[in-house]
Amino acid sequence: MQDCAVDLVILGAGPGGYVAAIRAAHHGLKVALVEERHLGGVCLHTGCIPTKTMVASVGLLRQARAAAQWGVEIAQAEAQMAAINARRQKVVQQLAVGVKMLLEKNLVQIIPGRGRLAGPGLVEVDIGGHRQLARANTIIVATGSRPSELPFAKRDGVHILNSDDLLVISELPADLLIIGGGYIGCEFASIFAALGSKVTILEACDRLLPGMDKELGQALERSFKRAGVQVVLNAKIATVTTDGGAQAALEDGQVFRGTKLLVSVGRKPNVENLGLETRGVQANERGIPVDDFLQTSCPGLYAIGDVTGRFPLAHVATAQARVVVENLLHAREGTAPEPMNYDAVPACVFTYPEIATVGLTEEEAARRGIATRVGRFPFAAIGKALATGETEGIVKLVAEAQTGRLLGGHIFGGHAAELIGQVTLAARLGATARQVTETIFAHPTLSESILEAAEAIFGKPVHIIPRPAAK
Ligand SMILES: Cc1cc2nc3c(=O)[nH]c(=O)nc-3n(C[C@H](O)[C@H](O)[C@H](O)COP(=O)(O)OP(=O)(O)OC[C@H]3O[C@@H](n4cnc5c(N)ncnc54)[C@H](O)[C@@H]3O)c2cc1C
Secondary structure: OOOEEOOEEEEOOOOOHHHHHHHHHHOOOOEEEEEOOOOOHHHHHOOHHHHHHHHHHHHHHHHHHOHHHHOOOOOOOOOOHHHHHHHHHHHHHHHHHHHHHHHHHOOOEEEEOEEEEEEOOEEEEEEOOEEEEEEOOEEEEOOOEEEOOEOOEOOOOOOEEOHHHHHOOOOOOOEEEEEOOOHHHHHHHHHHHHHOOEEEEEOOOOOOOOOOOHHHHHHHHHHHHHOOOEEEOOOOEEEEEEOOOEEEEEOOOOEEEEOEEEEOOOEEEOOOOOOHHHHOOOOEOOEOOOOOOOEOOOOOEEEOHHHHOOOOOHHHHHHHHHHHHHHHHHHHHOOOOOOOOOOOOOEEEOOOOOEEEEEOOHHHHHHOOOOEEEEEEEHHHOHHHHHHOOOOEEEEEEEEOOOOEEEEEEEEEOOHHHHHHHHHHHHHOOOEHHHHHOOOOOOOOOOHHHHHHHHHHOOOOOOOOOOOOOO
16 A cells, blocks of 8 residues: 555544545545454444344344233243344444445545554554555544553453453353443343343442433332342442452452353553654543644644543434534634534443433432532333333423423433434523423323423423322
8 A cells, every 4th residue: 555645544444433424425535444353343243233243133022922921922031142143243343334435435445454643633543564655734533442451350251341342252151240331331231131141240339320410320220129129339449350250259248159250340541652653742641632622732633532531422422423524614614613512322221121311310300509400200001101111211301490401311211212202402592491391292202201291391291190289
């Protein structure tokens, strides 16, 4: 491969990098995209897509096992790990081919190697020992993240695993011990419990999914317990040892064993050996600091996605990609740049039932001194939820008391990840709870729970029996 000069060089082809490349190409920019592993990044190969493919398999398994309640007899519903893994690989492969084709058809130059900054407007790529240079006035670092490790529970790939390892496991572990009750730990707990593993989650905080609305973590804990998942909160781990399996001893003396141990305690930004120092950029433990326009301290050098440490989610990386590319065009046209807006970032947890959240929680609003009104509505009072047997769940909307503006929405229940899109759109457009009540939602749908939760803010949801007035 020859050295090249382009308008934009991007390091990393995850949902941040590859989307930035395609968007820039749409606007006529010449783009080089450097990727050392797989086009599509963590999201496509070891994150969002493969996990959700497994979630889909176990969802079907759950339904098949409960089919008799729907009046359908299924003689035997059993999970076949090999077939589940094969389907996962097929879906990933199909999407990877699609990403490659999109890049090629948009004339993005793909450079397969490890890139590092080598001076102003210069990227050096190591392609299997061969060196290639790519020059551009603008460079985007989108190198993503990797699983964090615990110093006392180092990954061995046999008994102590990270999420990448667990994803490709070929045999179902009899006992799965999980350190970390964040979204990745909870999703794996939900998957493996449904497949038949005995799952235990050790979480250091006083609730699952710390950082999200408290009620969501508590609801998930109850649901996990019903599904046989053991949840240990406030778990302070003293030691982890391996001996034909893994065991974690807590400071209070309790000991938990697993044939496999998943360590899922967050992710670390990929900032090493990127040559950031050559551009005077200082990364910290959260990642590469950027301003509201995703620019680093070095003009012309941007960072997006997990490597920035802000909302490490695929759709945030993609949204940041859009902002950077559009601002490059603003710069070309001399118009004002657009800052990144994080007011309505949805986050979804694909457990059973699902969890989805956007905007402020009641707790966060109180911390910011904002008075709120909250409306709740249970799925159990929704006709469609009864029809589909998805009655476990709640929608909670948070509105600013003074203006009625929607500040956040928090959903626990079937299809929460799809439902949250409606709340996100309303919040992003600055809608009030009153405007939500004036919107027509189709019947019978789970979406009606959003309408009724908005009505509950005013104390008058139709499908809740009113409390008798105090005498
Ligand atoms: C198990 C799991 C489940 C997840 N589920 C979800 C989900 O449901 N929804 C969601 O929104 N998010 C989910 N995520 C998070 C999501 O995967 C990340 O937020 C997203 O992939 C970040 O995108 P990115 O573009 O910043 O980086 P990445 O996807 O991490 O991609 C970075 C790319 O850069 C490459 N790279 C790194 N360094 C270099 C270099 N020096 N030169 C060249 N290439 C380099 C890497 O090989 C990689 O391909 C999940 C993550 C995991 C682990």
